Amino acid sequence: MPETSTPADVLLAKSFPKSASLTAVLISSNPPASFPIPLGDLSLLPPEIQSALKLLLSANHTGKPGELLSSYITLGKSPHRVCAIGVGPLPKFNAESLRRAAATLLRTARKTHTSSKTAPTPKTTDAALLLPILPPHSPPHSPADIASALTEGALLSAFDFTLFSGARKAKDLAEKRPTRIHLLASPPAATSAAQGLHHARIAALSTNFARTIASRPGNDINPLTLAAVAKDLAAETGLKFSALDEKQMKKLRMGGILGVGAGSATPPRLITLEHKPPTAKNLGKPLLIVGKSITFDTGGISIKPADKMGKMIYDKCGGMAVLGLMHALALLKTPVHVVGILTAAENHVSSTAYRPGDILTLHNGVTVEITNTDAEGRLVLADAISYGIATHKPAAVVDLATLTGGCVVALGTSMAGLFSNSDTLAAELTAAASHSGEKLWRLPVHDEHRDMLKSDLADIVNSAGRYASPLTGAAFISLALPPTNPPPWAHLDIAGPAESDKDLPYHGKGATGYGVRTLLNWVETKT
Numbered sequence: 001m002p003e004t005s006t007p008a009d010v011l012l013a014k015s016f017p018k019s020a021s022l023t024a025v026l027i028s029s030n031p032p033a034s035f036p037i038p039l040g041d042l043s044l045l046p047p048e049i050q051s052a053l054k055l056l057l058s059a060n061h062t063g064k065p066g067e068l069l070s071s072y073i074t075l076g077k078s079p080h081r082v083c084a085i086g087v088g089p090l091p092k093f094n095a096e097s098l099r100r101a102a103a104t105l106l107r108t109a110r111k112t113h114t115s116s117k118t119a120p121t122p123k124t125t126d127a128a129l130l131l132p133i134l135p136p137h138s139p140p141h142s143p144a145d146i147a148s149a150l151t152e153g154a155l156l157s158a159f160d161f162t163l164f165s166g167a168r169k170a171k172d173l174a175e176k177r178p179t180r181i182h183l184l185a186s187p188p189a190a191t192s193a194a195q196g197l198h199h200a201r202i203a204a205l206s207t208n209f210a211r212t213i214a215s216r217p218g219n220d221i222n223p224l225t226l227a228a229v230a231k232d233l234a235a236e237t238g239l240k241f242s243a244l245d246e247k248q249m250k251k252l253r254m255g256g257i258l259g260v261g262a263g264s265a266t267p268p269r270l271i272t273l274e275h276k277p278p279t280a281k282n283l284g285k286p287l288l289i290v291g292k293s294i295t296f297d298t299g300g301i302s303i304k305p306a307d308k309m310g311k312m313i314y315d316k317c318g319g320m321a322v323l324g325l326m327h328a329l330a331l332l333k334t335p336v337h338v339v340g341i342l343t344a345a346e347n348h349v350s351s352t353a354y355r356p357g358d359i360l361t362l363h364n365g366v367t368v369e370i371t372n373t374d375a376e377g378r379l380v381l382a383d384a385i386s387y388g389i390a391t392h393k394p395a396a397v398v399d400l401a402t403l404t405g406g407c408v409v410a411l412g413t414s415m416a417g418l419f420s421n422s423d424t425l426a427a428e429l430t431a432a433a434s435h436s437g438e439k440l441w442r443l444p445v446h447d448e449h450r451d452m453l454k455s456d457l458a459d460i461v462n463s464a465g466r467y468a469s470p471l472t473g474a475a476f477i478s479l480a481l482p483p484t485n486p487p488p489w490a491h492l493d494i495a496g497p498a499e500s501d502k503d504l505p506y507h508g509k510g511a512t513g514y515g516v517r518t519l520l521n522w523v524e525t526k527t
Contacts, residue, residue: 002233002327004208005215008106008158010151010201012194013128013182016046020128020182022112023049024083024105026098028090029063036063036086040130041186048073052082064088065097068104081112090134096437098132098146099153102181103506105129106154109179124178131185131193143189144196151197152437152517154181155204157506161215202331203520207513210317210324214499214511217313218296223261223269223344226295226316230271230323230342237330240274252387255360256368256379261345263300263353268345270384271319273326279335286337287523288394288487290384292377292401293319293342300347300373301355314511315377317498318400319343321515328520336526339392343380347373359458363387366479367458375463377401378473382480385489389482396425396488398522399477400515406469407443407493415439416497416514419474421481422488429490429522436517438497445491449475 023045027036036057042050056069067086072079085104087097109127132146158179162169185193213221213229221229227243234241246267249258254270261268271293276283294315298304304312319342326340354360358370360379364386368379381399389397407417416433418440420426426442433440449471452464460479464472474491481489497514500507507513 001236002209003212004205005161005163005212006155006158006205006208007160007176007178008155008180009178010154010181010183010197012147012190012197013184014187014190016044016184017126017128017182019124019126021078021125022081022083022109022127024085024127025053025130026087026101026132027057027063027084028087028093036061036084038084039087039132039134041133042130044130044184044186046075048075049080049082053084056082056084062086065100066104068108070108083108093134093141095145095149098149099156099437100505102129102150102153103157105181106157106179109181124180126180126182128182128184131183131189133189142196143185143192146196147183147185147193148196148200150183151200152204153506155201156207159208159211159508161212161510163216199332202328203517206324206328206331206520207516209327210320210516211511211513213323214314214317214320214513218346221316222266222295222346224266226293226342226344227269227271230273233323233327234273237327239326239330240276242272244270252363253361253365254363254383254387256362256383257343257345259354259358259360259370260294260347260376260379263348263350264346266346270387271342271344273340275326275329275334275336275338277333277335277337280337281335282337282395282526284337284393285395286339286392287526288339288341288388288392288397289322289325289519290341290343290381290388290397290399291319291322292316292381292399292403293344294377294380295344295346297347297374297376298349300349300353300376302373303349304374311499314499315402317402317511317514318494320511321400321494321513321519324513324516325519325523328516329523334524334527336523338523339388339394341384341388343384345380347376362480364480366460369455369458369461371461372463375473377403378476379462381477385477385480389487394487398429398490398492398519400492400494402495402498403473403493404470404495406466408496410443410470411441411496413496413500415441417470417493418442418490419445419471419493420488420490421478421486422490425488425490428525429492429518432521432525433518435521438514438518440492440518443471443474445471445474445478450479
């Protein structure tokens with residue numbers, strides 16, 4: 001299966017795993033009392049661990065989110081770490097607090113090195129986590145929901161991209177051991193928990209697959225090698241693969257993606273993956289999901305500043321979210337017909353690159369005056385959306401792109417901008433994002449923003465300048481829709497949350513895989 005850069009796993013256990021060198025219990029604050037509440041059936045734990053937990057909780061601790069209490073005991077003949085991890089007060093208990101707690105456990109387990117003179121060093125680091133059971137009058141959460149959130153948090157935080165770790169890091173790599181977390185569940189909860197764990201494992205690993213490809217640099221991933229990745233994924237999972245080359249795109253009058261890719265020695269590709277299970281209720285009216293996949297973006301002749309230009313390997317993150325989604329749908333056998341399109345191109349500087357002042361013709365016949373070659377994402381998306389609608393007649397269209405720095409200025413790095421011509425679709429995506437722990441905020445796109453794109457020489461310009469830049473970017477993409485009876489459409493500007501320059505609660509630095517789980521949740525509402 002595809003590489004996911006995830007040296008960890010989450011397993012279900014019905015009895016205490018003897019391989020565990022660490023045991024964790026989640027605790028909740030309990031105002032007005034000064035002591036926290038352990039969440040779970042403590043009788044599933046060995047007596048020595050129960051005693052250690054009672055001592056831990058007898059101290060004046062709060063159970064606030066992120067609080068970590070730990071001590072060491074001897075279990076059998078080996079040292080064993082016992083941990084209590086705070087999730088905050090029960091009225092505020094939610095899936096996000098569970099994801100963060102599981103990430104805390106995963107990172108703690110990685111740093112826990114227990115050894116014994118009488119036993120060989122294990123090949124894995126094993127930790128037992130007591131599946132939380134909520135007391136009466138708590139917010140409703142099924143064992144499946146709880147196991148799902150814990151699994152996501154653990155596996156997303158386990159992401160470790162080491163493909164290019166060389167001789168200087170060989171020793172560190174050799175000393176790393178995979179981590180296994182055993183969710184310890186009582187028999188009444190085990191069946192439901194197993195279902196949640198299975199689904200969440202695939203969702204998290206699909207997200208980490210997207211992060212893995214997003215992290216590969218421009219000298220490794222270009223339009224041709226990205227097409228090869230998609231083709232391999234299709235062969236392994238049963239998806240249908242196709243890719244348009246530059247000659248086919250020229251015949252289809254895709255001037256946007258051809259213009260953007262003209263400066264590179266590596267030609268662009270329009271990559272399509274299709275998930276079409278025979279049990280799908282929407283056969284013939286698929287959901288169309290399009291991802292910007294600029295494998296490296298110099299800005300073209302309107303060149304970007306050198307500072308942090310290396311981060312432009314992440315300009316393909318919209319397409320990587322589509323890649324991760326298709327991976328998840330195939331493994332889960334989700335009964336929904338979905339078409340994913342990746343707009344793979346490199347935006348380079350050369351004598352053949354497109355220029356400010358050039359006029360390009362898009363797939364739908366709209367002509368575009370280029371005012372800024374660094375506003376390239378909307379050009380490739382417009383061709384892909386117009387082609388996708390004409391070819392597949394979708395019931396709805398969603399596109400994702402690291403489109404504008406203006407969206408980061410407006411919303412910061414934790415939230416994506418949402419633009420849509422459909423209140424229903426916008427509400428569905430917002431709900432799906434909330435369920436996944438990803439954040440969306442709807443922004444307007446109106447005729448006034450389309451008017452800002454008018455050109456004296458062509459139909460429109462590709463960039464109207466800094467004012468309302470995320471809104472005019474979305475307005476440009478909206479012009480790829482048919483002028484009459486357009487399908488419901490949404491644009492997600494993920495420039496902020498697609499990658500991070502600091503460690504987050506359950507994401508490290510780099511690509512976050514934003515959008516994979518939100519899109520999966522949304523697609524699953526169509527079953």
